[in-house]
Amino acid sequence: AQKITQTQPGMFVQEKEAVTLDCTYDTSDQSYGLFWYKQPSSGEMIFLIYQGSYDEQNATEGRYSLNFQKARKSANLVISASQLGDSAMYFCAMRGGRVYRGSQGNLIFGKGTKLSVKP
Amino acid sequence: SAVISQKPSRDICQRGTSLTIQCQVDSQVTMMFWYRQQPGQSLTLIATANQGSEATYESGFVIDKFPISRPNLTFSTLTVSNMSPEDSSIYLCSATPRSGGSSYNEQFFGPGTRLTVL
Numbered sequence: 599a600q601k602i603t604q605t606q607p608g609m610f611v612q613e614k615e616a617v618t619l620d621c622t623y624d625t626s627d628q629s630y631g632l633f634w635y636k637q638p639s640s641g642e643m644i645f646l647i648y649q650g651s652y653d654e655q656n657a658t659e660g661r662y663s664l665n666f667q668k669a670r671k672s673a674n675l676v677i678s679a680s681q682l683g684d685s686a687m688y689f690c691a692m693r694g695g696r697v698y699r700g701s702q703g704n705l706i707f708g709k710g711t712k713l714s715v716k717p
Numbered sequence: 718s719a720v721i722s723q724k725p726s727r728d729i730c731q732r733g734t735s736l737t738i739q740c741q742v743d744s745q746v747t748m749m750f751w752y753r754q755q756p757g758q759s760l761t762l763i764a765t766a767n768q769g770s771e772a773t774y775e776s777g778f779v780i781d782k783f784p785i786s787r788p789n790l791t792f793s794t795l796t797v798s799n800m801s802p803e804d805s806s807i808y809l810c811s812a813t814p815r816s817g818g819s820s821y822n823e824q825f826f827g828p829g830t831r832l833t834v835l
Contacts, residue, residue, distance in 0.1 A: 635826075641829040641831060643760075645825060704748075706762075707760045708759065709758075
């Protein structure tokens with residue numbers, strides 16, 4: 599069975615500092631994708647970054663980067679130069695290999711980490 | 718990317734009634750999904766909305782309680798039937814864009830429908 603684990607229910611970071619949000623996953627599939635989403639208090643899910651299991655380089659999108667360690671099955675999100683607007687829930691998610699076999703490709707989510715940025 | 722809209726954005730309903738949530742995508746998509754997010758919880762998949770056929774439900778969710786329609790490649794509805802306070806949640810529509818190659822590095826969400834059942 600596939601599973602996403604986020605062990606940090608809440609995190610605090612000082613404005614302008616970097617922060618790492620942890621995510622580990624469990625899957626027996628060789629092909630899979632890892633996603634990070636931000637959910638502010640408004641409830642919308644904002645896509646941040648994606649990492650494919652065969653991608654050799656760590657994904658980066660602006661201030662977001664994904665520290666992908668395949669052997670350890672971890673996909674940590676790094677946010678550089680934190681801003682007050684980064685305060686939100688952050689969810690790690692995985693799309694399993696079923697989609698690569700032509701089946702349904704829904705996302706499996708972790709429990710999330712609540713990030714609070716302090717001024 | 719795909720832009721997804723949902724209606725209504727929020728509603729307060731009485732126990733025993735039903736609410737239909739609409740999801741509209743601005744482009745044709747391959748897969749559409751409905752998720753539920755209970756207060757303080759993560760997202761749980763309710764079902765996959767299949768175009769032209771019945772939806773595929775996850776364990777713990779049944780068609781009688783959550784009927785879904787998907788008449789075309791850009792639109793879907795989710796009905797929450799015979800509501801109880803336990804149905805108070807955010808309901809999110811999601812879609813994977815349609816493309817000739819692999820588009821599985823993208824999945825977008827609507828803004829959600831915040832439902833409160835009294």
